Amino acid sequence: MTEIVWCKKCDTVNYLDPYNFWNFKGHVRCAECGTTYYVHLINGFYYEGPREEKSDKYIMPLYADKPYDGYSYYLPGTPERTRPFVCLPSERPPTGKPFYxxxxxxxxxxxxxxxxxxxxxxxxxxxxxxxxxxxxxxxxxxxxxxxxxxxxxxx
Amino acid sequence: MQERIKKEMKVSEFPGPEELELEKMPFEEYCRKVFDPKKTFEKPEALKGIRWLSCTMYIFTPHSAANLAELGAEVIKIEAPRMGDPMRHTSPFNEAYLYPLHDTRPMTGTGLGFAGANTNEYYITLDYHRPEAREIMYNLVRMSDGLTECYRPGTFHKWGISYKYLMEVNPRFIYVWGGGFGYGPKVFGGSYDILGQAQGGLASITGFHESFGGYPVKHSNWVIDWYSGTMITVGILAALHWRRKTGLGTMIEFSQVQMASLALGYGMPLYGRFGVVRQRWGNWDTQLCVHGIIMCGKSDYPDHPNPQMREEARYVMVSAFQDEDFAELCRVIGRPDLLQKYKTHKERVKAEAQVEIYRALEQWAADKTRTQVVEILTNAGLLAFPVLNDREVYESPHYRERGTLRWIEDPLFGDVLCQHGFSVGLLSETPRRVRWEWRPVGADNVKIYHELLGYPLKQIEEWYNKALI
Incomplete structure (x- = not known):
């Protein structure tokens, strides 16, 4: 189960992985064009958003692809676009930083x-x-x- | 001594060996002394001297070898180079790891899903599917008593390391193939715990009936894996005894899914006799009433931030199936009409009666907390106990005093709480024990290949560089 942010500016689907976004309130940045979106998820489902909203505090999606572009994609861990996936526990509330x-x-x-x-x-x-x-x-x-x-x- | 006896000594006062002293103790005190958790590590181990190889993955087959290791056998777990057992990479919600997995992978850890299934083992790596690994494997077999593997049928045969080959290398060898389905029509199918619970028929009788809003339920934990692993160990111990008598090895074939069928209990003979297919009956009992779990209306921890504590701490196990107990229960809940209606156990064990009785119990408990319900029923002389969660089990002095739930200071991974290893069958003379939870992938390569088998260090380094180990 995962929610997405479909950025209509660049037609990129940003995947919000359940580990970091299961209960999350904050901003996420589009991997392609850098537009930030406000999202609020409760138990893995959208409660509010996604809506475009400028913010300097954001976390990046785990993975993104462009379905209208032959599914070109950004793998996890692409610098400045997606977060790396290294099986790390997430900070609470989730910020994308690991919590050990x-x-x-x-x-x-x-x-x-x-x-x-x-x-x-x-x-x-x-x-x-x-x-x-x-x-x-x-x-x-x-x-x-x-x-x-x-x-x-x-x- | 002669003089001392003459001085009017009673027999009970005779000085004697410790056994005599123990005989004078009350039973509880006796148990506390002979099973004293603090003395675990001072006592010998029952299976010391047995060496076992574990070419296993996940929980089902690894657990069979861990049982031996907890009882003192030297178990060598052989894993895929760099990667290890796939179970190392599974963890609750992907978040609970102990680091490192391997010296080349400092950012990767072993997940707590691995816990309890590979205790006290030595960890080596070997890519035994490669032909150059065969001779190394044979050398390990020459030095060992047995092996457990969990691959699909014929895989080890294809690689030249099945029982047929190994019995030539070591005729005393005991070989366990823990196949998912075992041989038979579904021989090529791999299995999982949930598949076993479904295929073995167990899931069909677990959970509430559809008319109660329920459907077939798997147990939250992998019970069939744990159960099967233990039953394999029973087979291994029998094979070891047989070998002691005959000098011969054995091959043990073990079907995981069949374990779920074993747990069907009377379901099969019932079908055989009447053609009746058993149905799910949830938290109640088909043979005893009242003997089930009820829900109370109020939580014991209404303000707790953790929903598992706040919402779930409101279930109670109640047992009052004897006539006198049932009468008392009806009196306590203010329903003498139920006693009039269902005077005998034969009457109240019927399905319709149980529906009415349990509903009445839950109505009575609707304005009470779990603790209140337990207190009222216990004060009335009835058996009632709260359904405890992990935290409450941890806090219960019962497990702590018996030493069946312990903190171990793992030599590599630090502080770990474990409920396995000490808990299954307390042995007064040779207690089970946990020395370490697990070790990193390949942590004992030098110990086993160099110190046990005598391969030179240069050779080991060469294998490592070729990713053979």
Missing amino acids: VKFSIRGKPTRGWAPQPPSSGLAGSMGFKWDIKKLSPEVWKEYQEKLKRGEVREW
């Missing part, structure tokens, strides 16, 4: 963000220990602060 989890609900570090430093092992091999202090010092620092604030629980 660094800590579990009890406050301990969980390796839920990318990119991760490569293991540099031979043939993809890895050791048995994630040395968070060495490999992710910024998360380690954040974790120490959480410990001090008493935000880390056993359950």
Whole structure:
């Protein structure tokens, strides 16, 4: 299930992927001509819009094509036209920026963000220990602060 | 010691081995001691010494090998180079990943959909469909007790690594082919859990009848996958025992869709005897009444921001099928007429009676919260329990104290909550355990190819560069 913005200025269909647009209120920019549209979606369906509205704050569609032009298209991740699709969780409310989890609900570090430093092992091999202090010092620092604030629980 | 006995000691006071001490304990205390979750990792593992190969994908067949690994077997999961098991790339709403997937793919992770099906395993990569991989595979087989695979029929045969070939390499080898349909008329069909539930007949009896606004329902989770995996493990354990007696291997053929038929219960014999096709009966029971789930009118968490908490926390399981219990239930809900009308269980278990009784129960609960309903019924000596969601299960001390729901600090991925691994059949002497959830694709290539099979590191590097591993 996905909604679209059909830009009549350039006859481009901009696909609003459900991950970022499931519940979304804001602006989206046409991949072809750059016109911005206001959209408001609730549970994947249009509540308001799309209507043309100028805005500097927008997110790009995931994919776009031109059906009257023999279905020429913009693949995900085309610079300045579409967003890359890298299976990343979305910020809430969706802005198109990835949202990573660094800590579990009890406050301990969980390796839920990318990119991760490569293991540099031979043939993809890895050791048995994630040395968070060495490999992710910024998360380690954040974790120490959480410990001090008493935000880390056993359950 | 002689002197101590002379001093009027009772038999119960005799010092003795720990077993004697345990015998004196009340049963609850005894259980808490012998199943103490804190001692899990101090105890031995039942299947230590078994080495198993897992050429599997998704949940169904991987789970059969994970069962062995949780019980102590050394399980080596063989995945496609760089990519891994496709299940790694599935995650709830594509959002819950643990990173990295592989050292060449730092922006990709393994999705939580993979959780629980590949616990404690070692992860190597091998493109075993290539002819140059065959000898490597045979060497792995020489060093192992068995293998589980899930490919379409004849695929491993085509690649020269089916049971027919492997039993020549290792006559003690146990081989599991977890086919979707197994051999038979639908032999070329692949399967999925939902397909199994549909084809096996299970979906037709799950959910409410159409006249109640229902239709065939699949379980939200992949129950047939989990169920089938466990049943494969039962087959493997039997094959291991058979091998101990005879020294011979076995081939196990396992049809996933048939698991759904196994869950049909009395439906098949019923059809065989009367030609009656069983219908869906939803949250109620065809043999017991009252014994079902009812909806209450008010939520336990009316202001909670999460709709799953706000809207859904209002279901209660109620059981009162004995005559005395039913009488009490009718009294509590203020419907003595129902008791007069349906005095015996035989009368109230009929479909028309159940429709009336459950409707009356829901009418009574319409102005109450789930907690109020449970409290009223429990105080009246009846069995009632709220339908818990994941969060409430997490908060329930029952699972926490038993150690069947635990936080594990995964050595690579950090803090992970897991309900599997510890939960199925607590073993006092050799408890199941989770050492790690999973490891990245190819994380143990050097450990297995170099340290176990003795291939030189240069050779391993060459395979890696050729994408053979």
